[in-house]
Amino acid sequence: MATHVFHGIQKLSRVDIGIRTLNFISKRASTSSQTRITTGAKNEKIILPVAGEASYPELLIHEFVWKNTESYPNHTALECGINGKKYTFAQAKDATSYIGRSLRNMGLKSGDVIALIAPNCPDSVLGFLGSTSAGLVVTTINPVCIAEEMSRQMSKTNVKAVITSTVIASTVLSATKACLPRETPVIVIDDQTGPIPDGLIPFNDLITRGKSLPPVKTDRTFDDLAVLPFSSGTTGLAKGVMLTHRNLVSNIGMVESSIHAFQPTTSTFQEVLPAVLPFFHIYGMNGLVFPRLSCGNKVVTLPKFTPETFVNVLEKSKPTALYVVPPLVLFLTASPLVKKHFFNHTHMMMSGAAPLAKTDVDRFYEKFKIDSTIFKFHQGYGLTESSPVAFIEHGQKYSSIGKNIASCQARLVDITTQQDIDTVGQTGELWLKGPHIMKGYLDDEASTKNTINEDGWLKTGDIAYFDEDFDFYITDRLKELIKVKGFQVPPAELEALLRMHPDVEEAGVIGIPHARHGEVPKAFVVTNKGKKPTEDDIKNFVKGKVSDYKQLEGGVTFVDEIPKNPSGKILRTKLKQMHKS
Numbered sequence: 225m226a227t228h229v230f231h232g233i234q235k236l237s238r239v240d241i242g243i244r245t246l247n248f249i250s251k252r253a254s255t256s257s258q259t260r261i262t263t264g265a266k267n268e269k270i271i272l273p274v275a276g277e278a279s280y281p282e283l284l285i286h287e288f289v290w291k292n293t294e295s296y297p298n299h300t301a302l303e304c305g306i307n308g309k310k311y312t313f314a315q316a317k318d319a320t321s322y323i324g325r326s327l328r329n330m331g332l333k334s335g336d337v338i339a340l341i342a343p344n345c346p347d348s349v350l351g352f353l354g355s356t357s358a359g360l361v362v363t364t365i366n367p368v369c370i371a372e373e374m375s376r377q378m379s380k381t382n383v384k385a386v387i388t389s390t391v392i393a394s395t396v397l398s399a400t401k402a403c404l405p406r407e408t409p410v411i412v413i414d415d416q417t418g419p420i421p422d423g424l425i426p427f428n429d430l431i432t433r434g435k436s437l438p439p440v441k442t443d444r445t446f447d448d449l450a451v452l453p454f455s456s457g458t459t460g461l462a463k464g465v466m467l468t469h470r471n472l473v474s475n476i477g478m479v480e481s482s483i484h485a486f487q488p489t490t491s492t493f494q495e496v497l498p499a500v501l502p503f504f505h506i507y508g509m510n511g512l513v514f515p516r517l518s519c520g521n522k523v524v525t526l527p528k529f530t531p532e533t534f535v536n537v538l539e540k541s542k543p544t545a546l547y548v549v550p551p552l553v554l555f556l557t558a559s560p561l562v563k564k565h566f567f568n569h570t571h572m573m574m575s576g577a578a579p580l581a582k583t584d585v586d587r588f589y590e591k592f593k594i595d596s597t598i599f600k601f602h603q604g605y606g607l608t609e610s611s612p613v614a615f616i617e618h619g620q621k622y623s624s625i626g627k628n629i630a631s632c633q634a635r636l637v638d639i640t641t642q643q644d645i646d647t648v649g650q651t652g653e654l655w656l657k658g659p660h661i662m663k664g665y666l667d668d669e670a671s672t673k674n675t676i677n678e679d680g681w682l683k684t685g686d687i688a689y690f691d692e693d694f695d696f697y698i699t700d701r702l703k704e705l706i707k708v709k710g711f712q713v714p715p716a717e718l719e720a721l722l723r724m725h726p727d728v729e730e731a732g733v734i735g736i737p738h739a740r741h742g743e744v745p746k747a748f749v750v751t752n753k754g755k756k757p758t759e760d761d762i763k764n765f766v767k768g769k770v771s772d773y774k775q776l777e778g779g780v781t782f783v784d785e786i787p788k789n790p791s792g793k794i795l796r797t798k799l800k801q802m803h804k805s
Contacts (some may be wrong), residue, residue: 243620247252249764254569258558260272260628268644269645270635271634273356273627273629273631275658280476280632282480286353288518289331289545291650295489296520299313299522300516301313303346303524304525305524311350316349319431320350321357322434323350323353323357323434323435324356324357326429326431326433326441329434329535329591332356332385333410335441336360336385336606337612338355339382339387340363342388343491344508344525349513349517351387351413355387355438356469358536361420361450361452362452363381363454364453364503364505364509365377365582371398374396374399379403380666386404388411389804390415390416390417390421391527393410393412397436399587404803446469446473450469451472452467452473452506453504453509455607455609465506465609465666466665467608467663472702474611474658475610476518478632479515489520493545494521495516495521496525496541497524497546497547498538499512499525499547504790505613508614511604533546536670540570543569543570544570544571545574548575550577553573554584557588562590571599571600573602574604575604576602576605579603579720582622582800584723585721595644596619601622602618604616604625605626609682610656610660610716611660611661614634614656615629623697623720625695625698627696628681632656634655635655636654636690637655638652639653648690648691649690649691652688653682653702654687656682656684687700688702700717708738713773713774715735715796717774719732720742725762725765726752728750729750730786731748744775745778747776747779749783750783750784752783762776764776
């Protein structure tokens with residue numbers, strides 16, 4: 225499979241303080257409709273989580289990640305999949321403290337914002353956790369952004385310092401010069417791709433100098449900001465998402481209470497996970513890296529996806545679990561570089577950020593002849609605004625996002641009447657509530673009020689329904705539904721169908737204006753190497769498999785790649801621009 229499939233990947237919210245046990249506790253609820261749906265004070269129809277309520281310790285995120293380090297101090301916590309640099313848990317915990325001390329010694333104050341602009345590597349993880357140990361707030365920036373984009377985010381968040389790496393140091397310097405005071409500290413991780421520019425601060429110096437500095441006494445609380453990732457939300461331009469330490473820690477606890485897929489770390493066993501998902505994105509950050517480190521797992525970092533490096537890490541690291549996006553699953557099934565023995569130790573794969581079709585899973589099992597009862601697929605659904613996970617599906621209904629996780633309440637609200645829905649199969653906008661929901665958008669009260677109502681419900685902008693088992697299904701995003709003669713056509717449905725065509729590698733579908741029908745579906749298709757289907761071939765393949773109003777009356781355009789955001793979601797606005805051009 226061509227590398228372009230992964231272009232988007234590369235660009236790419238308890239218990240009292242002082243509690244002795246840090247284990248997550250889940251109270252099991254009945255799955256009957258009488259107990260799953262409860263009526264709120266304002267007649268809301270609230271779908272309760274089958275996993276019950278999750279408990280979590282009131283620790284700051286860096287404290288939480290290293291909370292059990294004494295149980296496995298000499299196990300590897302972080303390892304670079306490219307150059308082999310590694311930290312044990314004891315070393316990583318100590319380094320986090322030293323980094324925090326050095327940052328405060330530079331003059332940074334509690335609550336200041338520091339920008340982390342670096343590809344995945346062990347030091348970028350330590351840079352984040354070291355910053356929070358200093359009482360700082362981290363804004364994560366996509367390392368493949370151009371200087372202007374970096375400057376825009378740094379200006380919006382009032383950045384006081386920057387951590388980057390040598391491979392992108394020149395771009396970051398251009399960005400800082402355009403928007404930050406000259407004396408702003410710029411700290412550079414040596415990623416072994418070149419020299420550290422003169423006048424900048426080597427990242428290793430923070431660890432070395434911090435050893436002789438006094439520990440930081442932070443005044444940050446569990447409900448203070450920890451990180452400011454950026455997201456477009458349900459509409460509009462990218463906005464700073466204000467996530468607190470509670471948001472991050474609670475979401476990890478909520479997931480751990482809802483999926484029991486990992487074995488404890490012992491003297492003879494440790495889960496191993498490659499981390500190619502971009503760390504600047506919430507999925508890579510709080511969906512993969514922080515949760516797995518907090519459980520004593522080994523995280524092998526990859527700065528970007530290339531077929532060769534990814535395959536090399538799969539072979540050498542002997543992963544026990546994989547966190548992916550759908551394009552990675554497609555790569556695993558299509559690439560001749562991927563061999564069955566890579567998965568000899570693997571027991572699960574978690575996919576998120578975009579829908580994963582059952583046909584894609586079936587292809588994986590068929591290619592590698594793997595027992596689906598031993599190697600299980602799961603899917604997660606969430607948003608940056610929910611820190612991120614809200615639903616998990618356990619490999620039984622691949623078209624579903626599964627059930628809302630522990631402590632996550634859900635509602636469906638009719639998009640026309642704004643009345644709550646409690647009927648199986650009826651669609652509405654999905655709303656969420658829980659300790660993982662963001663504080664709001666940075667300096668954007670209007671967008672915050674449009675997204676979170678006065679009772680704390682987050683409006684996801686996704687259209688969904690639930691079945692008789694309370695498994696939820698996303699039909700599509702509210703703003704992306706194609707309206708054909710008054711009927712709603714979800715692009716994701718047609719995209720999954722198109723990927724079943726033997727000559728199709730990937731597809732994206734949008735609605736285009738039509739004089740009589742309002743809109744009609746149009747497909748953009750990436751073909752498999754060496755295959756040349758015609759437009760009529762694709763149209764005829766769809767014909768008979770869906771209703772008449774879902775036919776590709778808008779036509780088919782063959783393209784080299786489908787534009788996607790860093791988390792793997794199709795950028796339909798770009799497809800619409802391509803249609804107009």
